[in-house]
Amino acid sequence: MEPMLHITTLHYLVLGAALFLLGVIGVLTRRNVVIVLMSIELILNAVNLNLVAFSRLWGGVHGQIFAIFVITDAAAEAAVGLGILIAFFRNKETVNIDEVHLLKW
Amino acid sequence: MLSGIMLIGGILVITRKNPVHSALALITVLLAQAAIYLMLYAPFVAGVQIILYAGGIMVLFLFVIMLVNIDRAAKERTFNSQWLVGIVAATALGGLFVAVYTKGNNIFPEHALSMVENDNTQKVATMLYGQYMFAFEIASLLLLVAIIGAVVMAKKRI
Numbered sequence: 001m002e003p004m005l006h007i008t009t010l011h012y013l014v015l016g017a018a019l020f021l022l023g024v025i026g027v028l029t030r031r032n033v034v035i036v037l038m039s040i041e042l043i044l045n046a047v048n049l050n051l052v053a054f055s056r057l058w059g060g061v062h063g064q065i066f067a068i069f070v071i072t073d074a075a076a077e078a079a080v081g082l083g084i085l086i087a088f089f090r091n092k093e094t095v096n097i098d099e100v101h102l103l104k105w
Numbered sequence: 106m107l108s109g110i111m112l113i114g115g116i117l118v119i120t121r122k123n124p125v126h127s128a129l130a131l132i133t134v135l136l137a138q139a140a141i142y143l144m145l146y147a148p149f150v151a152g153v154q155i156i157l158y159a160g161g162i163m164v165l166f167l168f169v170i171m172l173v174n175i176d177r178a179a180k181e182r183t184f185n186s187q188w189l190v191g192i193v194a195a196t197a198l199g200g201l202f203v204a205v206y207t208k209g210n211n212i213f214p215e216h217a218l219s220m221v222e223n224d225n226t227q228k229v230a231t232m233l234y235g236q237y238m239f240a241f242e243i244a245s246l247l248l249l250v251a252i253i254g255a256v257v258m259a260k261k262r263i
Contacts, residue, residue: 010206012145015108017202019115019134024198026119028191034124034170038131041162042115045138048150056145061228064150065237068229071150071157072244076251078162082169083258089173090261 012053019046033088033095037081044074107144110137124170128163135159149226 019042026039048067055063085095092099114137117130135158142151233241 007144011108012141014202014206015111015141017206018112021195021199021202022112022115022119025191025195028194029188030119032124034166034173035119035127038118038124038127038166041131041158042118042134045134045158048154049138049141052142052145052147052150055147061225061232064147064225064229065232067147067150068153068233069240069244071153072248075157075162076248078165079251079255080258082165083255085169086172086259095173 009053009057013050016046016049016053019043019049031097033085033097036097037078037085040081041074041078044070107137107140110134111141125167128166128170131166132159132163135163147225149229 023039023041023043023046026042027036030036030039048070051063051067051070053063055061055067088100089095111134114130114134118127118134121127121130135154139151139154139159142148142154
């Protein structure tokens with residue numbers, strides 16, 4: 001059997017870029033605030049994939065440590081974002097992101 | 106195959122109307138990502154991802170989805186009023202990525218075929234508590250601030 005396609009770093013980076021793109025589309029397009037927050041988590045995951053792929057390439061664990069810190073930061077930001085979401089929902093009774101227009105000119 | 110699972114899960118996250126379906130798709134993406142971390146010889150990050158991300162953050166999301174009443178949202182439209190601008194911006198970003206990855210094709214060499222190491226966790230711990238100790242303490246302070254912030258934001262009367 002001939003050998004399969006050798007998985008280089010580029011494949012992981014392209015996958016990370018594709019996930020990032022999907023997350024950006026989700027943030028810019030969806031109406032529900034919860035799904036916007038989930039798309040932000042998708043973006044952070046894409047960044048983590050890039051970090052760990054480069055950590056594998058250059059040896060050493062620096063990229064993995066950075067990825068651990070990014071995961072920690074994503075947890076903190078998800079908690080605060082969901083707290084804001086709950087406060088917003090208590091005032092407006094909707095999770096529509098088009099309703100957030102009080103500061104709009 | 107794992108990347109196929111991740112991409113299909115990602116597309117499901119951003120296109121499903123029901124947010125519970127999106128949350129389940131995101132859990133699938135996170136688990137596939139943990140498997141890819143295992144492929145990249147990073148078992149500690151894979152374990153952290155499964156425990157923290159898929160087991161903590163997504164549970165938090167599901168709790169909030171249950172708290173927030175979604176029955177009204179299920180009847181509304183899915184995409185917001187600026188979806189066209191969003192698609193244009195995302196296409197521009199995608200074009201940028203394609204330009205970078207096709208023009209700079211020789212920058213990234215192949216993976217160093219190293220032996221399977223058994224001490225990844227020890228190495229991460231040595232670095233984390235040695236060189237990155239300051240960032241570690243700052244991260245714990247950040248979590249404290251985030252906890253206080255989340256509790257204050259979700260209170261009824263401050």
